[in-house]
Amino acid sequence: MGRIVLNKVTKKFGDVEVIPPLDLTIEDGEFTVFVGPSGCGKSTLLRLIAGLEDVSSGQIQIDDTDATPLPPAKRGLAMVFQSYALYPHMSVRKNIAFPLRMAKLDKDEITKRVEAAASVLNLTDYLDRKPGQLSGGQRQRVAIGRAIVREPSAFLFDEPLSNLDAALRVGMRLEIGELHKRLATTMIYVTHDQVEAMTMADKIVVLQAGVIEQVGSPLELYKTPKNTFVAGFIGSPKMNLLTGSEAQKHNAHTIGIRPEHLKIVSAGEGWRGTVGVSEHLGSDTFIHVKCEAFPDPITVRATGEVDIRYGTEIHVAPDLTHLHRFDDRGLRLG
Amino acid sequence: MATQNSRSAARLMMAPAVVLFLGWMLIPLSMTLFFSFKKFLPLRGDSLENGLEWVGFANYTRFVGSSSFWPSVTATLTIVAGVLVITVILGILLAILLDQPMWGQGVVRIMVIAPFFVMPTVSALVWKNLFMDSVNGFFAHVWRGFGAMPVEWLSQASMPSLIVIISWQWLPFATLILLTAMQSLDSEQLEAAEMDGAPVLSRFFFIMLPHLGRAITIVILIQTIFLLSIFAEIFVTTGGAFGTKTLTYLIFQRVLESQNVGLGSAGGVYAIILANIVAIFLMRIVGKNLDA
Numbered sequence: 001m002g003r004i005v006l007n008k009v010t011k012k013f014g015d016v017e018v019i020p021p022l023d024l025t026i027e028d029g030e031f032t033v034f035v036g037p038s039g040c041g042k043s044t045l046l047r048l049i050a051g052l053e054d055v056s057s058g059q060i061q062i063d064d065t066d067a068t069p070l071p072p073a074k075r076g077l078a079m080v081f082q083s084y085a086l087y088p089h090m091s092v093r094k095n096i097a098f099p100l101r102m103a104k105l106d107k108d109e110i111t112k113r114v115e116a117a118a119s120v121l122n123l124t125d126y127l128d129r130k131p132g133q134l135s136g137g138q139r140q141r142v143a144i145g146r147a148i149v150r151e152p153s154a155f156l157f158d159e160p161l162s163n164l165d166a167a168l169r170v171g172m173r174l175e176i177g178e179l180h181k182r183l184a185t186t187m188i189y190v191t192h193d194q195v196e197a198m199t200m201a202d203k204i205v206v207l208q209a210g211v212i213e214q215v216g217s218p219l220e221l222y223k224t225p226k227n228t229f230v231a232g233f234i235g236s237p238k239m240n241l242l243t244g245s246e247a248q249k250h251n252a253h254t255i256g257i258r259p260e261h262l263k264i265v266s267a268g269e270g271w272r273g274t275v276g277v278s279e280h281l282g283s284d285t286f287i288h289v290k291c292e293a294f295p296d297p298i299t300v301r302a303t304g305e306v307d308i309r310y311g312t313e314i315h316v317a318p319d320l321t322h323l324h325r326f327d328d329r330g331l332r333l334g
Numbered sequence: 335m336a337t338q339n340s341r342s343a344a345r346l347m348m349a350p351a352v353v354l355f356l357g358w359m360l361i362p363l364s365m366t367l368f369f370s371f372k373k374f375l376p377l378r379g380d381s382l383e384n385g386l387e388w389v390g391f392a393n394y395t396r397f398v399g400s401s402s403f404w405p406s407v408t409a410t411l412t413i414v415a416g417v418l419v420i421t422v423i424l425g426i427l428l429a430i431l432l433d434q435p436m437w438g439q440g441v442v443r444i445m446v447i448a449p450f451f452v453m454p455t456v457s458a459l460v461w462k463n464l465f466m467d468s469v470n471g472f473f474a475h476v477w478r479g480f481g482a483m484p485v486e487w488l489s490q491a492s493m494p495s496l497i498v499i500i501s502w503q504w505l506p507f508a509t510l511i512l513l514t515a516m517q518s519l520d521s522e523q524l525e526a527a528e529m530d531g532a533p534v535l536s537r538f539f540f541i542m543l544p545h546l547g548r549a550i551t552i553v554i555l556i557q558t559i560f561l562l563s564i565f566a567e568i569f570v571t572t573g574g575a576f577g578t579k580t581l582t583y584l585i586f587q588r589v590l591e592s593q594n595v596g597l598g599s600a601g602g603v604y605a606i607i608l609a610n611i612v613a614i615f616l617m618r619i620v621g622k623n624l625d626a
Contacts, residue, residue: 052525073531085526089544098540099530146530 270317
């Protein structure tokens with residue numbers, strides 16, 4: 001079990017309200033990702049759930065019991081920290097066994113569980129090493145091992161992959177996803193990387209300045225962003241957000257078009273512009289086009305084979321069926 | 335910095351310091367060794383000009399044979415051990431306290447360090463006259479306030495009193511080193527332990543104490559070096575009476591009070607040997623902690 005309900009939770013540091021009243025329900029077994037720019041309160045929210053920070057008001061329910069007054073240890077949650085927070089003087093075995101030792105399990109049971117966790121995470125050969133002798137990815141796995149031996153009702157991950165290099169990050173992303181499918185336990189994952197959010201989540205919670213901007217599945221957020229913030233945050237490269245006369249033609253203050261919904265057309269149609277930098281990724285090419293109609297360059301996705309030079313004239317037209325329209329407060333229209 | 339040229343230049347530039355340092359160490363050491371094999375009683379007319387009589391190991395056997403020798407070794411070790419235990423334990427507690435965010439932290443930290451700036455002679459006098467004096471001392475007033483007979487601290491409980499005075503002086507040093515170590519402890523480790531279900535005491539014993547291991551080692555090693563040669567505090571308070579005569583103090587008495595340079599020098603050589611034995615023991619016990 002691991003159903004977490006936040007009920008009008010707020011957090012203040014002194015006079016600064018970091019999290020205004022917030023409601024959120026995380027269903028049992030769900031992989032939820034909190035995503036947002038730095039300082040949006042996503043880590044604070046995670047720490048509130050963990051119990052490492054006290055809520056200023058409101059209630060946190062875990063499995064239908066009020067967990068607000070409970071200390072972290074009593075909430076039955078396990079957390080993986082950004083710095084991994086391994087105990088440097090203990091071997092991998094002792095690190096993983098620590099929560100069990102604190103729970104006063106008997107020795108045979110501890111050994112059994114530690115070895116089971118180690119074999120799941122491919123750590124069996126490293127059990128007698130110290131954390132200092134392990135690579136970043138292995139340390140990450142030890143931290144996860146320490147979390148899973150307790151069989152918690154939910155896992156909390158605080159930007160766990162941000163200290164790894166790009167290749168390892170992709171690998172660990174898959175491993176964590178795999179782990180979630182196998183354990184089917186609730187997981188809450190905090191990240192500022194929208195790619196991690198899109199690839200791993202069942203449910204994404206987009207936060208800005210402590211406020212939930214939108215909650216939904218990755219594709220919901222991608223297809224129907226509620227406002228310009230979510231529209232600009234989710235998706236890589238970013239959605240083109242255009243204002244001015246072109247937007248007014250569509251009865252909106254801002255229109256948004258994703259790079260893949262812009263086509264290169266022949267002269268005389270669409271918007272005229274000149275080619276800026278183009279990024280060749282092999283499968284796709286992202287062309288930055290400086291249009292006369294808009295102050296900022298817009299991004300257009302073309303096929304990988306396209307051959308286009310810096311400074312040439314180009315015409316692009318949007319696919320109007322995939323046009324996002326927003327009003328002057330940035331909220332979605334229609 | 336790794337070319338042949340720069341390395342030899344570095345050696346050349348270090349040479350004067352090394353030579354000076356070696357001279358600083360070797361000249362007194364060889365003179366001590368030299369005198370320890372000679373009969374040298376300046377008051378009886380012995381002097382370097384007249385030539386000193388070679389007596390072999392006579393000074394050494396006499397120094398050990400004296401009834402003061404073993405008690406002085408015991409006294410030295412008691413002071414070192416007592417002060418180490420008190421400063422390390424209180425130092426850890428104070429470091430934890432000072433690591434908590436609190437109002438006026440800067441001022442409190444400076445005040446905690448203050449005793450270290452007081453000269454040993456002065457602090458011993460302050461303790462002797464203001465606190466431990468059996469007529470006008472602070473403790474005497476407290477004792478009388480409870481209707482009890484004031485204690486003659488420096489004669490009735492001379493060793494504990496001396497240990498308290500020296501601990502008071504060295505506590506800031508221990509606190510300072512342990513505090514900086516405490517500040518380098520990653521707070522996420524403590525939070526992780528909290529999540530793992532470790533109560534306060536377990537967090538202290540499993541996370542904080544191992545983290546402080548290296549700093550404690552440094553405190554013990556450095557303090558031992560200085561505590562073995564404690565002198566001013568004894569000189570000012572008990573003058574070596576009431577069982578507080580340490581090896582250092584005994585040597586002082588032999589050389590200056592009895593004016594027997596040869597005998598004192600032999601004692602000095604014993605002190606060197608004792609210091610090395612203690613150092614080897616310490617390195618064996620706690621030195622492993624210094625390996626990364």
